Amino acid sequence: MRDNATFREGEPYFANACVGNNGEPDYYHYAKGYSSAANLLIKQTLEDNSPYPVDTFIYPICFNMRHSVELRLKGAVESLTNIFKFRKKIPPFNLESSHDIGEIWRYFRSNALSLDERIGLYVTLLDDIITDMAEIDSTGQTFRYPYNIDKKKHLTHISNINVNILAERFDFIELILDSLEDYMRELEVECAWGTYTKNLTRDQILSLAAMLPPKDVWGSLEFKKIKDTIKQEYKIGSAGFSDALEIIKKTYRTKKSGISSPSLVYLTKHDLQCFIETWYLIHEHLKNEPVNKSKNSALEKTLNTDIVFKTYNIEIASLVEKFDIKKISDLRAIYESSNQNYPEQYPFLVDLNKKQYSDGFGSDSHGKLRELKNILKRSNFIERLLRFYFLIGHREPAESLIQKYNLETKFAWIKEAKKEEYIADPCRQIMVNGLEIFGKGYVGSKYPNYPGTSRKNKEQQSENAP
Numbered sequence: 001m002r003d004n005a006t007f008r009e010g011e012p013y014f015a016n017a018c019v020g021n022n023g024e025p026d027y028y029h030y031a032k033g034y035s036s037a038a039n040l041l042i043k044q045t046l047e048d049n050s051p052y053p054v055d056t057f058i059y060p061i062c063f064n065m066r067h068s069v070e071l072r073l074k075g076a077v078e079s080l081t082n083i084f085k086f087r088k089k090i091p092p093f094n095l096e097s098s099h100d101i102g103e104i105w106r107y108f109r110s111n112a113l114s115l116d117e118r119i120g121l122y123v124t125l126l127d128d129i130i131t132d133m134a135e136i137d138s139t140g141q142t143f144r145y146p147y148n149i150d151k152k153k154h155l156t157h158i159s160n161i162n163v164n165i166l167a168e169r170f171d172f173i174e175l176i177l178d179s180l181e182d183y184m185r186e187l188e189v190e191c192a193w194g195t196y197t198k199n200l201t202r203d204q205i206l207s208l209a210a211m212l213p214p215k216d217v218w219g220s221l222e223f224k225k226i227k228d229t230i231k232q233e234y235k236i237g238s239a240g241f242s243d244a245l246e247i248i249k250k251t252y253r254t255k256k257s258g259i260s261s262p263s264l265v266y267l268t269k270h271d272l273q274c275f276i277e278t279w280y281l282i283h284e285h286l287k288n289e290p291v292n293k294s295k296n297s298a299l300e301k302t303l304n305t306d307i308v309f310k311t312y313n314i315e316i317a318s319l320v321e322k323f324d325i326k327k328i329s330d331l332r333a334i335y336e337s338s339n340q341n342y343p344e345q346y347p348f349l350v351d352l353n354k355k356q357y358s359d360g361f362g363s364d365s366h367g368k369l370r371e372l373k374n375i376l377k378r379s380n381f382i383e384r385l386l387r388f389y390f391l392i393g394h395r396e397p398a399e400s401l402i403q404k405y406n407l408e409t410k411f412a413w414i415k416e417a418k419k420e421e422y423i424a425d426p427c428r429q430i431m432v433n434g435l436e437i438f439g440k441g442y443v444g445s446k447y448p449n450y451p452g453t454s455r456k457n458k459e460q461q462s463e464n465a466p
Contacts, residue, residue, distance in 0.1 A: 027075030028181060031068045035174055038064035042167045054163050061163065063143040065170050066101065066133055070140060072177045073104045073130075079184040080108065083191050084115050088198060102134030116187065116201050121431050122180045125438055125452040129173050165447055172441050172451050179434035186426045193344035195251055197243045199236050203427065208234060209248045212258035252343035252392035255420050261343075261393035265350045266330040269397065274322060275331065276385075278315045279376055280405075282308050305377060316376070320369050328371050329353035335375060338388035341426050346392060383411055390417040 009016045019025065038061050044050060045057045074095045081090065090111045098104060109127070112119040137143060142154045195202040208230055217223050231241055245259070252261050264272075285308050309316060323331070333349035357367070375381065386407065389398035398417075402408055416422035442450050 027071045027078065031071035031075065034064045034071065035068035035170075038068065038170065042163060042170070045163055046167065058161055058163065059143045061166065062137070062161070063140075065166070066137050066143065067140060069130065069133060069173065069177070070099065070101050070104065072181070073101065073108055076112075076180060076184060077104065077108050079188065080112055080115065083184070083188050087191070087196055088115060090115070099140045100134075100138050101130065101140070102138050105130045105134065116203075118201075118203060118427065118431065119180075119183070121434060122176065122183070125176050125434065126173065126180075128449070128453075129169055129451045132169075168441075168445065168447060169451060172437075175437045175441075176434060176451075179430060179437060183427060183430045183434070186430055190342070190427055193342060193348075195247060195344060197240065197247065199240050200234060200244055203425070204234060205244050205247055205251075206253055206255065208244055209251075209253055209257040209259060210255045212248075214258045218258075252346055254343060254391055254393050254423050256393070256395070264330060265333075265347055266326040267334075271322060271327060272385075272397075275319060275376075276382070276401075278312065278319055279381055281312050281315060282376055283379065285311065309373060309376075316369070316372065319372050320365060323368065323372065325357040325368070326354060328368060329357060331375055332371065334388050335378065335381065335384050338384035338391065340391070341424055343392045346388075382407070386411065386414075387417070387423075391423055 041052075041057050041061045041064070044052045045054050045061070077093060077095060081093075084090065091107075093104075093107050095104075105127075109123050113123060136155075136158075141148060145154070147153055190202050193202070195205060197205070200208070211226060211230055213223060213226060227241060231237065234240075236244070248257070248259050250262060282305075330350050330353075332353050333346055336349050336353075337343075337346040357371075378384070382401070382405070386398055386401055389395070389401065402414065408414060413422050438452050442453065
């Protein structure tokens with residue numbers, strides 16, 4: 001094969017860009033390259049006394065902007081297809097051959113809304129500006145060539161394009177597309193837990209669960225009315241309702257529901273109480289140790305912990321006897337999943353830990369002792385346990401722990417947790433961030449028809465003009 005003297009590596013080293021299999025470029029990385037180029041050109045043309053005329057720079061600016069958005073939408077379509085391929089089949093779309101940004105957007109918009117209604121927020125925020133792009137340059141040729149394939153001149157229906165307006169609107173769409181990218185990535189994580197049915201997303205199932213009354217009224221007229229309301233609201237039949245109930249029964253949930261969250265996998269209330277009492281003995285003892293701020297304080301702290309462990313050797317030995325590998329797997333999963341936002345991670349980690357132990361990692365008495373000591377050393381174990389209780393919807397043991405050890409004022413987040421406002425839904429949090437982006441941009445906008453708002457015609461704009 002002929003050596004390419006133009007597109008090759010060389011010196012200086014930092015100037016070598018990684019491409020092809022030397023890296024993992026995807027739609028997102030390609031799009032970021034084009035958008036960054038557009039932003040650099042915009043910045044250069046808008047500087048005072050700029051030597052770069054807008055009349056010539058408008059074409060690479062608009063081409064890079066539009067191509068970046070096309071690639072971002074193709075990446076969103078690809079994500080949508082990958083995320084929902086196990087839940088619902090959507091019509092095929094040839095990403096490689098299509099460059100019609102309007103067609104790509106319509107495909108994403110219709111299928112995304114049918115799969116996850118929450119994406120409606122992004123549809124609302126993006127629809128107006130993408131429609132503008134599709135109208136002016138549907139196939140990516142308008143700013144690439146002066147004439148179309150029929151030798152007709154492009155852009156004859158408009159006379160001017162303001163780069164300042166482009167800068168504001170492109171800045172907005174890029175930030176919202178970044179938020180959509182984050183949302184799609186998080187949606188992939190959400191869907192990986194399998195908490196969905198053919199017709200309902202995880203978000204809908206958890207919202208449905210919160211509507212259910214206590215089981216003792218099931219079979220009553222009240223329950224029938226609630227069931228009919230749910231079926232009508234979520235557009236599901238009796239089979240779809242039953243499918244949702246089956247998932248709800250086996251899924252740990254943060255919010256209250258008539259169906260209780262499942263019990264812990266292996267640990268009992270008594271098991272945890274024994275562990276908590278031993279933990280308190282050890283940490284109350286350590287709290288009363290004199291503070292040493294010398295350079296070796298970390299080492300001395302470790303030595304002090306070992307001394308305290310010897311002091312409470314009987315209590316720790318009792319834990320080793322009570323806790324088999326399954327229970328230690330459970331205890332470790334409680335700690336590890338407590339700082340997460342998906343309750344589904346808890347049973348997954350229990351199984352993962354159990355497999356590790358079963359493969360010989362700490363399965364004997366010495367291994368059990370080592371693992372229990374590792375958890376007993378955690379100074380934040382009680383806070384993590386309490387957060388775990390709220391994460392999986394075990395409110396009674398949470399309240400019991402708070403009252404028994406006077407934790408109400410110890411952790412500032414408890415009040416929010418009691419109101420079910422502390423543990424954020426990751427996808428919803430990303431949407432909130434997207435709304436904040438919109439709000440800040442709208443307040444600071446200098447121009448009418450801000451993306452995501454109702455469009456005013458020229459007559460209305462004139463009426464509102466100073």
